[in-house]
Amino acid sequence: GCYAQLKPEEIANIHGVDLVLGAAEKFNITQHLKELTKSNVAKICSCDIEEVTAFNSSWSINDRTRTFLKVQDGCNYNCSFCTIPMARGKSRCDSINNIIAHATQLAKAGVKEIVLTGINLGDYLTPTFPLTPALSTSGEGEGRNFYSLIQALEKLDGIERFRISSIEPNLLTNDIIEFVANSNKFMPHFHIPLQSGSNKILGLMRRRYKKEVYIERVNLIKKLMPHCAIGVDVIVGFPGETETDFQETYDLLHSLDVSYLHVFTYSERENTAALHIAPVVPIKVRHERNKALRNLSYKKLNHFKEQHTGEIRKVLFEAQSRNGLMEGYTDNYIKITAFFKPELVNQIVDWKV
Ligand code: SF4
Incomplete structure (x- = not known):
């Protein structure tokens, strides 16, 4: 994955590692394994990312x-x-x-x-x-x-x-x-990253939209498909995010007709421009903001499910059986759990939510 491309030497120094393949070479893994000979030093096969x-x-x-x-x-x-x-x-x-x-x-x-x-x-x-x-x-x-x-x-x-x-x-x-x-x-299901509800933070993040664009997209989706599921990625604790900025994000997500959130706590990454933005948000505050949005997500998801409870929707049931149960998803991404029935596996059936 990304780690092998970004820090091949670090991985090569881990005890027991024989071979490190970068972003392009990982697709040639079978060839590399055939050619690999035992050595005390890990072999690194990677090129500059610009060449990929x-x-x-x-x-x-x-x-x-x-x-x-x-x-x-x-x-x-x-x-x-x-x-x-x-x-x-x-x-x-x-x-x-x-x-x-x-x-x-x-x-x-x-x-x-x-x-x-x-x-x-x-x-x-x-x-x-x-x-x-x-x-x-x-x-x-x-x-x-x-x-x-x-x-x-x-x-x-x-x-x-x-x-x-x-x-x-x-x-x-x-x-x-x-x-x-x-x-x-x-x-009828979209997953659309928002990352922040504050235009100031979106600018610092170098995102290519303002919150007004996001609102427009969600409104159009819900106008044309009121039953559509909308998932949102959001980052909390980005440098420079004040209490007011965070509240702006919270209020926007609260007001938007979205179904669930994937909440990420900002963490510093080497060689990124965000490292030079101040002030840094204390870790404790980042975690508090994460918790607040996860609670909001929980409420949003429950509300979305309640809106569709009792409806007949198409469900595609999946193959695994766990403890005698099986899972599937409706068209609009509501997870359904049912007693395992082999005849339902890989079938799209009408199901009362
Ligand atoms: S640079 Fe921005 S758009 Fe590209 S992968 Fe990273 S977060 Fe997504």
């Missing part, structure tokens, strides 16, 4: 029901708290034709739901690739951005559900929201 430009397709294969398919990697943004661009390199992505081919293969393996993932998914942008005629609606040159990708996937037979994992608010266009609202396959 290739896209390597990957997807999770441990759960036949739901698969995470990587369609984009790297990031061209420079958020002041983030080391990901240093560890994963510039933004790059798979071609639409390749993604369609992978999704077709997954459908044949019995997968019902694909979650599209990437480091900065909304920044999906390919050079001009002609689509195969069967998938193209207007011919050459189509299929260059994320909107084109989801249009192409909607036409694919075999996969019944798609989800968009996480998308920056500035890249979540009205086109994408309207498309999902009218789609039979893209689930």
Whole structure:
């Protein structure tokens, strides 16, 4: 992962380590293992992150029901708290034709739901690739951005559900929201990082939107899809975050019609611009703010579930049985637990929430 690219020597010095592979070389792991000879010194195979430009397709294969398919990697943004661009390199992505081919293969393996993932998914942008005629609606040159990708996937037979994992608010266009609202396959569920409800802090974080953009996106989603789940990433304790700034974040999240929060406590990362921002927020205060937002998240999630209790919604049940129980998710991402029934595994069924 990122650690091996950012600090290969540190890992090489850990007792028992034989080989450290950076961001590009990890995809050649089988070759490296074949060539590895026992030595007292760990071997480091890594290059400068600027040289990492290739896209390597990957997807999770441990759960036949739901698969995470990587369609984009790297990031061209420079958020002041983030080391990901240093560890994963510039933004790059798979071609639409390749993604369609992978999704077709997954459908044949019995997968019902694909979650599209990437480091900065909304920044999906390919050079001009002609689509195969069967998938193209207007011919050459189509299929260059994320909107084109989801249009192409909607036409694919075999996969019944798609989800968009996480998308920056500035890249979540009205086109994408309207498309999902009218789609039979893209689930009413978005995960949109906010990070702070204070425009001052968003500026210090070098995020590419103001809170007003975020509010607009949420309002449009809920206008078109009142049942839609919306998850939010938020960071507390960023340097310079005063009590007033935090309250602004809290009040915004309280007022927004979102379903759950992923709350992160800011922690210092080497070589990031945020290290030079003052004043630092004391650790104790960071934890108090984290707790306040986690409590808010708990209430929001309960409220969201209560809004849909009693409704009949489509649930995709997953394969694992734990203590005689099985789990699945509704279209709008409400987790359902039921008594295990083998005939429900990997089936989409109408279910009373
Ligand atoms: S926080 Fe996300 S958008 Fe910002 S630099 Fe990191 S990966 Fe890119």
